[in-house]
Amino acid sequence: MSDVVIEIEGAKRHYTTPAGVVKALDGVDLTVERGEFLAIAGPSGSGKSTLLNLIGALDTPTEGSVKIDGTSLSEMREKALAELRRDRIGFVFQAYNLIPVLSVLENVEYVMLLQGKGASERHKAAKEILAEVGLSDMLDRRPVELSGGQQQRVAVARAIAAKPSLVLADEPTANLDSATGIALLEMMQSLNKTYNMTFVFSTHDQEVMARATRLIRLRDGKIESEERRG
Amino acid sequence: MIIKLAWRNIWRNKRRTILTALTLTIGVVALSMMLTLAAGMVERMIRVATHSRIGDAQIHAAHYLETQDETLTIPSTTALLEQARKLPDVKDATARSIGIGVLSIADRTSGIQLLGIDPEHEKNITNWSERIVDGEYISEPGQVMMGSHLAEKLEVEVGSKMILTAANVTTGETTAELVRVKGLLYTGDVATDRQAAIVHLDMAQKMMGTRGQAHEIVLKLNIPIEQREPIEAIIAPLKRDGISVEPWQTMNPIVAQMKGLMESYMDVMVVVLFMILAFGLINTISMSLLERMREFGVMRSLGTSGSMLAKLIVTEAAFLGFIGAVPGIVCGLLISQLLVTYGLDFAGTTAYGMEFREPIYGQLDIPGTVRVAVMFVILTTLVSLFTAIRAARLEPVEAMRGG
Ligand SMILES: Nc1ncnc2c1ncn2[C@@H]1O[C@H](COP(=O)(O)OP(=O)(O)OP(=O)(O)O)[C@@H](O)[C@H]1O
Ligand SMILES: [Mg+2]
Numbered sequence: 001m002s003d004v005v006i007e008i009e010g011a012k013r014h015y016t017t018p019a020g021v022v023k024a025l026d027g028v029d030l031t032v033e034r035g036e037f038l039a040i041a042g043p044s045g046s047g048k049s050t051l052l053n054l055i056g057a058l059d060t061p062t063e064g065s066v067k068i069d070g071t072s073l074s075e076m077r078e079k080a081l082a083e084l085r086r087d088r089i090g091f092v093f094q095a096y097n098l099i100p101v102l103s104v105l106e107n108v109e110y111v112m113l114l115q116g117k118g119a120s121e122r123h124k125a126a127k128e129i130l131a132e133v134g135l136s137d138m139l140d141r142r143p144v145e146l147s148g149g150q151q152q153r154v155a156v157a158r159a160i161a162a163k164p165s166l167v168l169a170d171e172p173t174a175n176l177d178s179a180t181g182i183a184l185l186e187m188m189q190s191l192n193k194t195y196n197m198t199f200v201f202s203t204h205d206q207e208v209m210a211r212a213t214r215l216i217r218l219r220d221g222k223i224e225s226e227e228r229r230g
Numbered sequence: 231m232i233i234k235l236a237w238r239n240i241w242r243n244k245r246r247t248i249l250t251a252l253t254l255t256i257g258v259v260a261l262s263m264m265l266t267l268a269a270g271m272v273e274r275m276i277r278v279a280t281h282s283r284i285g286d287a288q289i290h291a292a293h294y295l296e297t298q299d300e301t302l303t304i305p306s307t308t309a310l311l312e313q314a315r316k317l318p319d320v321k322d323a324t325a326r327s328i329g330i331g332v333l334s335i336a337d338r339t340s341g342i343q344l345l346g347i348d349p350e351h352e353k354n355i356t357n358w359s360e361r362i363v364d365g366e367y368i369s370e371p372g373q374v375m376m377g378s379h380l381a382e383k384l385e386v387e388v389g390s391k392m393i394l395t396a397a398n399v400t401t402g403e404t405t406a407e408l409v410r411v412k413g414l415l416y417t418g419d420v421a422t423d424r425q426a427a428i429v430h431l432d433m434a435q436k437m438m439g440t441r442g443q444a445h446e447i448v449l450k451l452n453i454p455i456e457q458r459e460p461i462e463a464i465i466a467p468l469k470r471d472g473i474s475v476e477p478w479q480t481m482n483p484i485v486a487q488m489k490g491l492m493e494s495y496m497d498v499m500v501v502v503l504f505m506i507l508a509f510g511l512i513n514t515i516s517m518s519l520l521e522r523m524r525e526f527g528v529m530r531s532l533g534t535s536g537s538m539l540a541k542l543i544v545t546e547a548a549f550l551g552f553i554g555a556v557p558g559i560v561c562g563l564l565i566s567q568l569l570v571t572y573g574l575d576f577a578g579t580t581a582y583g584m585e586f587r588e589p590i591y592g593q594l595d596i597p598g599t600v601r602v603a604v605m606f607v608i609l610t611t612l613v614s615l616f617t618a619i620r621a622a623r624l625e626p627v628e629a630m631r632g633g
Contacts, residue, residue: 058531059627078536086533093531093630096524101238113231114533158532 005166005198006032006055010064013050024050026221032200037192039209040202042218048202049170055200056089056168057081086114090159092169097155098143104130104154105139111162129157133187149180156184160191169201173208185211236545243518250514251554253507254606258558259565261500262599266566266592267574268492273593275485276456281357282419284481285448286455287465292472294445300329300399303443305472311447319452319464324351325444327434331396333427338384342427344396346434355450358415364388365413371433373412377423381414388414394427398439405437456489500602504609511613515547519617526621527630536622543621547614551607559603566594
């Protein structure tokens with residue numbers, strides 16, 4: 001039981017629009033165990049982002065429940081949710097992940113700063129991670145001074161710097177060329193192995209899917225198929 | 231960290247920040263100048279009122295002020311005068327006799343207010359000795375001094391001989407005396423300039439039959455006189471039955487209320503001016519925040535709480551306020567200093583029975599300017615509060631989508 005990180009039961013997310021109800025997610029059950037490297041695939045509009053947002057407590061399901069480490073998100077207050085995101089979850093979005101007024105180093109330190117960690121501890125951890133993603137010589141640059149791939153690497157570094165138990169990544173490689181994408185993915189894989197961090201990410205990319213320990217395919221807000229690998 | 235983030239955030243769009251701050255700066259400068267002028271105006275009004283006639287405090291027989299009854303002279307004038315001069319913080323005191331009379335020359339006649347003064351002590355009370363526009367200040371009986379207005383009306387000049395007629399206050403018997411026009415003056419007090427014939431106290435008392443008894447004792451103090459209370463404290467020992475001892479505020483309540491009136495007027499101006507500025511502010515602040523909704527969503531996803539985000543937004547607005555207000559204080563006071571040094575010319579304007587013949591010199595109102603600036607900072611912060619609360623309440627995913 002202690003190995004279950006995410007537990008989703010009958011999750012629905014419906015949007016009411018002038019054109020009618022959009023069923024972005026329409027009854028998803030999913031259990032993710034610690035240390036998984038889980039890929040979510042599916043055509044555009046199938047609900048991948050919606051699902052990740054529900055897991056990350058960025059959004060609330062219309063129906064059903066989402067539990068992280070055994071606690072139902074619907075029972076948590078705004079403050080507790082903020083702390084959950086801060087302490088246990090790392091996010092990587094498709095683009096525009098970084099806080100523009102902060103340098104690379106400051107962006108990576110941001111979460112630890114929120115956690116109230118001391119300056120030297122923050123510096124050390126952030127520099128280590130940035131070295132791992134190969135950005136040691138860009139610590140003082142602002143996000144606008146980086147390429148898209150470099151920005152994504154900073155985003156990954158930031159997501160994992162505070163050693164969260166769960167990293168959620170919404171198409172982290174979509175904006176990158178395939179070589180850069182693979183490098184990023186390999187980095188995520190090694191972190192997954194080293195720290196036993198759970199990774200859940202959405203992707204369109206076959207190569208990326210091939211590296212997952214489990215692959216879930218969504219279609220029209222439902223889980224269409226599921227395969228376990230390795 | 232909020233401070234660092236806020237500070238960097240406001241400099242993201244330098245032009246917009248500077249333009250927005252500039253509107254605040256201009257607002258503070260404008261209000262600072264208005265405050266300076268208003269303070270100068272009030273100070274001038276008080277000074278004109280006290281220097282040109284009423285002094286800082288006055289003593290009369292009881293009921294004299296209401297009735298203007300000439301038989302109501304101050305009992306034991308001399309003793310009271312001496313006591314007053316000995317009081318701490320009393321610069322000097324002088325006695326005046328006031329009655330009515332007629333001044334005539336050839337076929338021209340004018341009813342006048344006969345004002346008997348003690349020339350030496352009067353010099354310490356009013357500005358009349360400095361306000362001689364022609365001739366000299368009077369020094370002995372047989373001389374008369376009058377406003378240039380009155381002189382023009384009677385077509386007399388310095389050196390003219392005139393007949394002064396006045397009635398004995400008890401018997402009603404009239405006496406006429408020959409007087410020589412010694413000086414023409416301009417005091418700024420309309421009543422004095424248009425109606426008074428100023429003669430030596432001895433002469434006035436002889437004609438009115440009130441030897442040794444004055445109608446009015448006027449005091450000049452060594453303290454700031456804007457406030458009533460300190461004056462009351464100094465003159466309190468003079469109070470006794472049968473006489474009234476009052477600060478200048480009683481004699482000229484309109485000018486006395488001026489300061490308070492100006493202050494409430496300025497408060498209204500601050501709010502009005504800010505409301506005009508607020509339209510621009512609300513627009514820029516909410517626009518720049520809307521553009522950043524995605525960024526707020528990212529921050530929320532990293533575990534930034536809604537309240538911290540709100541604090542950040544409010545801090546940014548407060549910084550913006552400061553960036554506008556602090557130069558506003560500095561520039562406002564510097565420009566106001568010009569008004570203090572060079573004054574503003576209102577020549578020929580009459581207000582509340584006093585003429586402003588000289589330019590109004592401003593008086594720096596530093597606390598007032600700072601208060602205005604602080605109000606601007608607070609109001610700017612309040613404006614941002616609405617957007618801040620909205621951004622804080624938004625679900626992170628909604629923010630990510632752009633609000
Ligand atoms: N705020 C919203 N209002 C209405 N419909 C929405 C909203 N957000 C998402 N949707 C709809 O929900 C469905 C799922 O969206 P979602 O973003 O999860 O898809 P996705 O699988 O991530 O697609 P993509 O691969 O293009 O990123 C889509 O049909 C989308 O149009
Ligand atoms: Mg998506």
